[in-house]
Amino acid sequence: MLLTIYDFTRLTTAIHTWLTSKMGDTLVMLSEMVMVGLCTLTFFVVLCLILVYMERKVSAFMQIRMGPNRVGPWGTVQAIADTVKLLLKEGLTPDGADKLLFNFAPILVVAICFAAMAPIAFGKGLAIWDINIGVLYISAISSVGVIGILMAGWSSNNKYSLLGAMRSGAQIVSYELSIGMAVLSIVVLSGSLKLSDIIMAQESGWWIFRGHIPAIIAFIIFIIASTAEINRAPFDMAEAESELTAGFHAEYSGMKFAMFFLAEYVNMFIVCAIGATLFFGGWMPFHIGGLVAFNNVMDFIPSPIWFFGKTFGLIFLIMWFRWTFPRLRIDQLLTLEWKFLLPISMINLLLVTLIAIMGWYF
Amino acid sequence: MATANPIDYLPIIIQFIVAIGFVIFGMIGSHLLGPKKHSKVKDDSFECGIEAQGNARLPFNVKYFLTAILFVLFDVEVIFMYPWAVNFRDNLGNGTWFWEMILFVVFLMLGFLYIIKKGALDWD
Numbered sequence: 001m002l003l004t005i006y007d008f009t010r011l012t013t014a015i016h017t018w019l020t021s022k023m024g025d026t027l028v029m030l031s032e033m034v035m036v037g038l039c040t041l042t043f044f045v046v047l048c049l050i051l052v053y054m055e056r057k058v059s060a061f062m063q064i065r066m067g068p069n070r071v072g073p074w075g076t077v078q079a080i081a082d083t084v085k086l087l088l089k090e091g092l093t094p095d096g097a098d099k100l101l102f103n104f105a106p107i108l109v110v111a112i113c114f115a116a117m118a119p120i121a122f123g124k125g126l127a128i129w130d131i132n133i134g135v136l137y138i139s140a141i142s143s144v145g146v147i148g149i150l151m152a153g154w155s156s157n158n159k160y161s162l163l164g165a166m167r168s169g170a171q172i173v174s175y176e177l178s179i180g181m182a183v184l185s186i187v188v189l190s191g192s193l194k195l196s197d198i199i200m201a202q203e204s205g206w207w208i209f210r211g212h213i214p215a216i217i218a219f220i221i222f223i224i225a226s227t228a229e230i231n232r233a234p235f236d237m238a239e240a241e242s243e244l245t246a247g248f249h250a251e252y253s254g255m256k257f258a259m260f261f262l263a264e265y266v267n268m269f270i271v272c273a274i275g276a277t278l279f280f281g282g283w284m285p286f287h288i289g290g291l292v293a294f295n296n297v298m299d300f301i302p303s304p305i306w307f308f309g310k311t312f313g314l315i316f317l318i319m320w321f322r323w324t325f326p327r328l329r330i331d332q333l334l335t336l337e338w339k340f341l342l343p344i345s346m347i348n349l350l351l352v353t354l355i356a357i358m359g360w361y362f
Numbered sequence: 363m364a365t366a367n368p369i370d371y372l373p374i375i376i377q378f379i380v381a382i383g384f385v386i387f388g389m390i391g392s393h394l395l396g397p398k399k400h401s402k403v404k405d406d407s408f409e410c411g412i413e414a415q416g417n418a419r420l421p422f423n424v425k426y427f428l429t430a431i432l433f434v435l436f437d438v439e440v441i442f443m444y445p446w447a448v449n450f451r452d453n454l455g456n457g458t459w460f461w462e463m464i465l466f467v468v469f470l471m472l473g474f475l476y477i478i479k480k481g482a483l484d485w486d
Binding site: 001020029033036037038040041044046050057087088089092094095096097106110111113114115117128131136156157158160161166169174177181184187191194245250254258259261263302330334335338339341343346347350353354357 | 374430
């Protein structure tokens with residue numbers, strides 16, 4: 001059983017009742033949405049700054065150097081300084097580019113990030129939009145992101161951009177399949193697409209521990225496929241700097257480039273948050289079925305700390321991949337997906353179903 | 363939520379509006395703050411520092427198209443699995459919908475083997 005401390009529904013209900021006592025229903029809804037929108041915006045920006053700083057520090061740590069250490073204490077303000085620099089740069093649109101699509105691509109990419117963040121539960125009762133099709137919604141929305149990348153690559157009228165965008169398109173759509181299967185294996189175990197139901201199903205233990213080997217295989221497939229999905233090394237064919245300069249965003253500069261950069265980091269956060277929610281129980285504290293006293297002690301750690309701890313753990317893992325594995329060639333990349341991950345994930349899904357039907361999970 | 367109201371999807375519209383507003387604000391702000399100097403060479407698209415040769419929008423390797431087509435085929439199959447994954451326990455009182463899925467996956471795998479034998483996934 002779960003202790004009810006640190007439940008954010010109390011906070012949101014309090015705000016809701018207070019607003020209802022002041023104004024009409026429509027106005028309440030609108031003002032709540034504006035509040036949520038502003039909170040998301042703030043969160044988005046802060047998250048990007050933290051992730052950029054973290055990426056640079058982790059890279060430095062992996063390569064035995066200092067990393068940013070001049071701007072602010074331990075270089076913590078470095079990311080803000082970079083943002084200001086990018087804001088003061090010229091956002092150039094090349095002559096040969098398709099002006100409309102070229103400027104629309106960053107908007108689309110960032111809008112997709114925002115929308116995909118909506119169903120994620122950041123803490124107990126702290127989700128923007130707890131919809132009953134949560135998992136399906138995220139996979140549907142995030143696959144629109146590839147259109148933004150193709151748009152950027154094609155409209156730039158640059159051969160490198162087009163190559164990068166095409167590679168990225170082929171890569172993202174391919175890995176979409178096995179990411180879908182890996183997510184489905186958890187949906188099979190939980191019996192719901194709603195993220196809060198999936199989290200509640202892990203009350204007596206996270207799926208990665210309770211689901212035997214198939215859940216671990218599903219997690220490994222998920223982490224490989226999601227690394228490919230967000231174009232991170234070793235799957236960063238789209239922006240392989242040694243052969244394509246910068247890939248699909250080679251022609252972008254200033255704030256337009258910053259938008260792609262932001263979207264990349266927020267996408268990384270989103271896939272890691274999904275991974276943490278599905279396999280590690282989201283905000284659910286570390287529970288062992290039956291040990292009531294132990295579980296109650298664990299409940300005293302607030303749920304957002306659990307959620308962000310798990311998510312940043314996975315983000316660290318993905319950053320670690322970047323400095324561990326060499327980049328794959330495009331044919332190796334597609335062979336890995338179509339000839340290995342896809343059959344394995346399909347058979348793994350059936351195994352998980354068998355486990356769920358026979359009740360073999362703990 | 364048994365029935366979904368169109369109004370339930372309003373938060374997403376608001377999210378989109380906030381996101382688009384943020385990006386446009388950033389781009390306009392950058393446009394106002396940044397320098398605006400144009401020249402023939404600067405506005406040219408980048409190509410290893412040499413003059414750009416011809417148009418970049420050339421015919422492209424058909425393998426990418428083939429991958430996209432195969433994705434569409436397989437993704438439709440994966441979409442079929444979503445309702446199944448939620449409902450496979452809610453059977454009509456006679457077993458579970460497990461063997462049906464096995465049959466489905468076997469058919470899918472036969473098609474998959476055909477694709478591999480045809481060499482549709484080989485990049486030479």
